[in-house]
Amino acid sequence: EDQVTQSPEALRLQEGESSSLNCSYTVSGLRGLFWYRQDPGKGPEFLFTLYSAGEEKEKERLKATLTKKESFLHITAPKPEDSATYLCAVQETSGSRLTFGEGTQLTVNP
Amino acid sequence: GAGVSQSPSNKVTEKGKDVELRCDPISGHTALYWYRQSLGQGLEFLIYFQGNSAPDKSGLPSDRFSAERTGGSVSTLTIQRTQQEDSAVYLCASSLVALDNSPLHFGNGTRLTVT
Numbered sequence: 001e002d003q004v005t006q007s008p009e010a011l012r013l014q015e016g017e018s019s020s021l022n023c024s025y026t027v028s029g030l031r032g033l034f035w036y037r038q039d040p041g042k043g044p045e046f047l048f049t050l051y052s053a054g055e056e057k058e059k060e061r062l063k064a065t066l067t068k069k070e071s072f073l074h075i076t077a078p079k080p081e082d083s084a085t086y087l088c089a090v091q092e093t094s095g096s097r098l099t100f101g102e103g104t105q106l107t108v109n110p
Numbered sequence: 111g112a113g114v115s116q117s118p119s120n121k122v123t124e125k126g127k128d129v130e131l132r133c134d135p136i137s138g139h140t141a142l143y144w145y146r147q148s149l150g151q152g153l154e155f156l157i158y159f160q161g162n163s164a165p166d167k168s169g170l171p172s173d174r175f176s177a178e179r180t181g182g183s184v185s186t187l188t189i190q191r192t193q194q195e196d197s198a199v200y201l202c203a204s205s206l207v208a209l210d211n212s213p214l215h216f217g218n219g220t221r222l223t224v225t
Contacts, residue, residue: 004152032211043201043216044153051211063121087153091211096141097166098214102152 001028006088006101013078013108021073023088033071033096036087037063046089078108109110112136114217115160122223123156123192131187135204142185143214144177145205153201158206159185192224 003026013019025033032051036044048057050066057064060073063074073086085105089098115134123129133143144156155169159179170176174193179185189196199221205213 002177010185021140034213036216041218042219043203045216047211049211089153095166096160097143097155098153099155100145100153102150 002090002099004088004090004099004101006048006086006104008104009102011090011107013075013106014054014078015108015110016073016077018074018076018078019032020075021086021106022049023071024069025071025090026069027099030094031064031091031093031095034089034091035062035071035073036089038085038087038103039087047086074105075097078106080110082106082110114202114204114215116200116217116220119218120221120223125194125224126187126191128188128190129192129222131200131202132188132224133185133187133202134203135183135185136215138181138206139204139215140207141217142179143205143207144185144187145201145203146198147201147219148198156187156200158172169181189222192222194224197224200206 007022018072031051035047036050038044048064061076065072085103087103089100117132145153145159157167161182162179174190177187201219203216205214206212207223
């Protein structure tokens with residue numbers, strides 16, 4: 001059974017203070033690893049898909065990386081508008097569903 | 111263009127009543143997914159459709175839950191004889207095709223409260 005564990009559960013940063021969120025996963029064969037952002041009262045918003053170990057993707061202050069067992073979402077010089085819950089999900093090669101972690105709630109204080 | 115649309119955005123119902131939740135996917139997306147998100151929990155998979163058929167409905171919690179999709183577009187999730195533990199946000203998502211790695215695009219959900 002696919003498993004996704006995200007850490008920390010919650011993270012408070014000062015504006016400009018860089019950090020990383022972790023997503024550890026267990027899957028029989030990885031088709032893709034997905035990162036989403038979720039704001040309160042909204043559905044998850046797609047950020048990145050990573051397909052193979054060593055791959056990196058960047059968008060503004062966010063960079064996602066992937067190894068065979070985990071993915072990191074690096075946030076460089078965050079701003080208050082980056083505050084949200086960040087969700088990680090995996091899709092295995094034999095299926096279509098995404099299996100989600102419970103998310104990291106990020107708060108960036110001005 | 112228009113994203114995934116869900117209605118109603120909020121639904122309050124009495125225990126034992128039936129409810130129907132509606133999802134309008136992005137035009138041209140052939141795959142449609144239903145997830146449930148309880149307070150402080152991760153997203154729980156319920157069912158997905160490729161076209162009008164549901165190859166994987168293994169996440170439906172009980173036989174009180176059912177879903178259908180017509181015309182390869184709109185989907186409805188029906189919960190019969192609602193229970194308090196059914197209270198959650200029900201999220202719908204669509205993607206271009208199932209069984210590939212095209213990302214899921216989510217609606218803003220229906221918040222269901224069973225009193």
